[in-house]
Amino acid sequence: MAKQKTLREEFTKGIIKENPVLRLVLGTCPTLATTTSMESAIGMGISAAIVLVCSNIVISALRKVIPQKVRIPCYIVVIAAFVTIVQMLVKAFVPSLDEQLGVYLPLIVVNCIILGRAEAFAGKNSVVASAVDGLGMGIGFTVALIVISAVRELFGAGSLLGHALLPFPAMTIFVLAPGGFFVFGLVMACANKLAEMGGGKKAELGGCKACPMADTCQKLAKGDACEKEGKETVES
C-alpha cells in the first residue's frame, strides 16, 4: 500500500469521477425504480449508503479472515445482515418510506454497487479507506438519484419534494416506467458530455470492469456479451 491515494481522493472519486450510477453504471434497478419522487430517492440513497459504509467496514475488517474461494457468499451474508437492520429501522421510524420503497428495500442486498465495492475495494483495502470509499460512493449514488428524481418529479408531478411548482399541467409519463428510462438516458448523456469536457471518457456498460461477477463474465467473453461490450468501449 505504498502509493495509496489520499483519503480525500477516495472520498471525492465516488461522487464525481467514479460516480456509481452515472460513470460505472451500477445499481441501475433501484436508480430507475425509486426515482419517481425525490422523497423516495433520498430515502433509497441514504439507506443504500448506510448499508454500503457498514458492509465496507466489516468486510474490510474481515478481509484477512475470509477465504478467497467463498468470499462472494460471505460478502452477501454481511450485506444481507445490514440490509435487514436498515429494513427494521426504516419500518420502525419511517413507515411511509417503507411503503414507498416496498420490495426495493430488501433488494438493496443485490444492489451491485454494494457487492461491487466489497469486491473491488473493501476486500483489498484498510478499514478507514474502505469506510471513506463507501461514504463517497454512497453520497455519489444519492446525488445521482436526487438529480434523476428531481427531473422526473418536476415534469411528471409538477412538484419538488411534494411542493407544487409547475405552472402547466404535469406530464405523468415521466413518473411512469418509460419516463424513468428516458430521463436516465438523458442524464447519462449530460454526464457523458460533462466528463468529455473534463477530459474523461464516456460511461459504458463496463459490466466486466465494475461488476462483481467479472470472472464469470470473462468466461462469457468467447463470442458473447462481454466481448461485444469490450468492442463497444474500444470503438467509442
Next chain:
Amino acid sequence: MKIFFSILLTAILTNNYILSKFLGICPFLGVSKKLNTAVGMSAAVIFVMMLASAVTYPLNTFLENHDLGYLQTIVFILVIAALVQLVEIVLKKYIPALYASLGIYLPLITTNCAVLGVTILNIDSGYSFAHAMINSLGAGLGFMVAMVMFAGVRSRLESCQVPKFLQGLPITLIAASLTSLSFLGFTGLVENMFA
C-alpha cells in the same frame, strides 16, 4: 382457472418485471446484445425463478411459524445463492447438454434482483403456493419477452445514425424507454379480459 391466466398475463404483459418494475435491468442492458445470449439468459432465469420460488415459499411459512419473519431477506438470498450453486453442480454432473447451454449464465443470476424480487413479491402479494409458482413462471416469461424484444431493437440500433451526444448507453436507455412505452399499451388488458 381464470385467476391463473390473470396472474400469468399480468406478470408477462402489464406488470412486466423488467419494463415496469425495473427488476433485472443489469442483464437487460448487459446481455441483450445478441439474440442467442438473450434467450439463454432468460431460460436460465425462468428455471431459477421457478425453483427459487418453490423452495423459498415453504421456507417462508416455516420462518413465520417460528416468529422469524425478519430473517426473510437474509435467508432468501442465501437460499438462492446456494440453490444456484447446487443447480450448477447437478446439471454439470447429470445433464451436461443443458449445462452447456445454461451453465454459463447461472452464476450471474445469483445477484439478479429479479429472482430475489419475485420470491419476495410472491410473499408480499399473499399468493398461495400455486399462484406463486404461476407468478414466477409469468415473471420469467415476461423477462424473456422483454429480453428477446430488446435484443431485436438493439440489433437495429447498431445500424442507425445516432446523434453524437446520445451514442452508446444513452440511446440504449432511450430505446428501452420506447420498448417500455409500448408495454404501457397493455394497461387494463388483463382486468378487462377477465372482468
